[in-house]
Amino acid sequence: MKKRISESTIHRLSLYYRALSLLEKENVVTVSSKELAKREKLTPAQVRKDLSFFGSFGTRGLGYQVAELRSRMSHILGINRDWRVALIGIGNIGSALVSYKEFARQGFHIVKLFDNDQRKIGSNHKGIVVSDIKDLEKELKEDNIEIVIVAVPATVAQYIVDDVVAAGVKAILNFAPINLRVPPEVCLRNENMSMELEYLSFAVVNNHTPKKVI
Amino acid sequence: MKKRISESTIHRLSLYYRALSLLEKENVVTVSSKELAKREKLTPAQVRKDLSFFGSFGTRGLGYQVAELRSRMSHILGINRDWRVALIGIGNIGSALVSYKEFARQGFHIVKLFDNDQRKIGSNHKGIVVSDIKDLEKELKEDNIEIVIVAVPATVAQYIVDDVVAAGVKAILNFAPINLRVPPEVCLRNENMSMELEYLSFAVVNNHTPKKVI
DNA sequence: TAATTCTTGTGAAGCATTTCACATGAGCGG
């Protein structure tokens, strides 16, 4: 019975959630798969198929209740609750992420910072004191951290991630441009900006246009 | 004859390029599809099929010459040359990107910065003076910019992108969490970190492990 | 109540991508 949900479907759930949030702000009460599709450059059939993996949320002839569907989406995505996030590496990109208030508004609360630079350890970023990387495993456990963001140089990322995994964390967002080894029960996602620039460069040189834009 | 190259293949080309660069640093001379696959958690067949879209670069029984294949990859990806990049929005994320030296090392040179904040206009970031957003279209044309990175609030991103498109730019990397409209000849890529966090949250809640890690 | 309109939910068809499997060619050791 349990069908494997594809990566693309999960990403589109995020898009639906985003579109529904906007619709709610616009005080729109119901929305059809057609309208939802248009807003995120997809097809109505795609929208309905994606939703159908999780249940049937609409009314024939009418469409979907915006508020209800949004709430359903948030449950499916697991964002109807708060998440405790730790950020490792308070450099260029790390600092940008701590300052980004939107994450907290979405339920992703960065509650812990780590670095190995003595000048940074003990300093305060947006109300959070930077911890020593030495205490990583211990503090991740103590603080019940569920998601870790890795923003350290690629050369040390694997060591860091090994500790993160040892601490029992099951979800990692990695910014270092390196292929990290994690056990199968840990979900690792990579945010690789160079790869996106290379995609653009490929597209320009080869006159290629992507079919779908993530 | 011209086969459509899939998004996944293009992303994997970046992975091959990265792995080959490391192999070259390690003074490895030849590499098999098997080894290349292992390094990036792929299958040997996948590697060979991807490469086969662009030619045949290997030697049966031996594998691929690391230096040669790397050079071929860089030509295919269009990174055997320099690119002139402009960055719009010198806030949290924009500042992090300007400071990141790796982009320039890969041939992506951020040579132009834009903002609308009077306190930022005229200021110097890593040797580049921030221009007024008012002059965006004119300066993008004058300076022959080919790739634009958009790091402004979502509320203004569409206006900015319209100007970027009007200036004839064909490649855009967008960090704003919004679905931007661009004409079909323009390649738009979105870097959406919230979406990745939502992916992780989905994975944890649904006990889902992705098949492939991008 | 019946006819009309609208839009969902979903098997099945149509495409796309990945994996398989093997013929083929290169190097090497005896």
Added chain:
DNA sequence: CCGCTCATGTGAAATGCTTCACAAGAATTA
């Protein structure tokens, strides 16, 4: 130079994902 090993390149099969197309349910109007 022959036989053995290794690894590529590629059609074909298998798998996965998207789109089609339509039965069926809900509202609305007559």
